[in-house]
Amino acid sequence: MSIGNSPEDDRPSIGRALQQARIAAGLTVDQVSGVTRVRIPIVHAIEQDDFTRCGGDVYARGHIRALARVVGLDPVPLVEQYDAEHGGRPEPTSAAPMFEAERIRPEPRRPNWTAAMVTAIVVVIGFVGFTLVKGGGGDDGPPLAEESATAKPTAAGPGATPSGRPADPRPEPSNSAIAGVPADQVTVTLTAEGGRSWFSARDHNGRLMHEGVLKEGDSKTFHDGSRIDLVLGNAGAIKLFVNGKEVEEVGDSGQVQRLTYTKGDPEQG
Structure with missing residues (x-):
């Protein structure tokens, strides 16, 4: 590195960096073009640092990002280098104050009639159900819970669950190479x-x-x-x-x- 030069002066150009990374990845220009859908003449031009065929700064930045991802480079420093060498990105235009005031002004809340109707229906159903349960109670017979409490427990034999049903067989372990792969994917x-x-x-x-x-x-x-x-x-x-x-x-x-x-x-x- 020559005395007095900054590290930025010695870094490779955008096109040179993309070309070196493509060669190191073992890819041809045709392969890179087929993957990124950037036309072959444009890929050649970018590797020669000629961005006039990109159709503008927006397209040039997009092509640089696409080519960088394919050849394994981080696209952010390359795009920043492009902006520094071509005048940078345009400053965003701030919105007029009147539009900002319109945007942040809250809208008046409207009554939620649907929620009110649902609440009223639930109250009516609850009242009717409570009335039926209260009026249906009597001394006609012992509760069902008392009858079921006298039932004799069923002895659980080998291989049976506490409810008396046979237990599900355990799956046999598999030594297959595809045992851990989901069958539905x-x-x-x-x-x-x-x-x-x-x-x-x-x-x-x-x-x-x-x-x-x-x-x-x-x-x-x-x-x-x-x-x-x-x-x-x-x-x-x-x-x-x-x-x-x-x-x-x-x-x-x-x-x-x-x-x-x-x-x-x-x-x-």
Whole structure:
């Protein structure tokens, strides 16, 4: 580092940082574009610190965040560096005082007629029930509780509950590899064993459950009621278990795999 330069002067540019992280993650520009849906020419331009093709600062920040997540970088410092180099974010415009006063003025409370009607109905039902119970009492016979108190207890034999019913059989312990996996869900476990790999997981509604870079030795587990969709950026580095069973031949090193799994035996989508 040259004398008199600050640490910010020696840090890599945004494009250079994204490019170095992509290469370290073993991803190509085509793979990053396919995952982030940022067009290939724009990815090349951003890695050359050319943001004119992004279509504005808002889109540029969004592209930087998307690319940073895929290659395993924290997007916050990169976005802050972009704002510092391109004039920063515009200051928010404060609302007019008259609109603030209108917003905070409380609305008058209206009487809750529904609650009043429900309360009246409960009172009437309680009064009628009390009248029936009081008028129905008499000396026609001994209470039911006294008759039941004289009943002889039933002897409980082996394997029976105090009520005389046979006890439910206890489940036998299972040594199966899938014994701890819920049968009514899809369970997927990813473990990076041959290197690092970018991945994403979505549920049956297409909502993103998680995405990021799985470093060697790390593991992630996901559950869904019917289906899980996976995208693996480096399939050869992933050891995959679906519903407690290992999936053989997930993919080759550097290969992008799109997989779908449902309940039951693993079926590669």
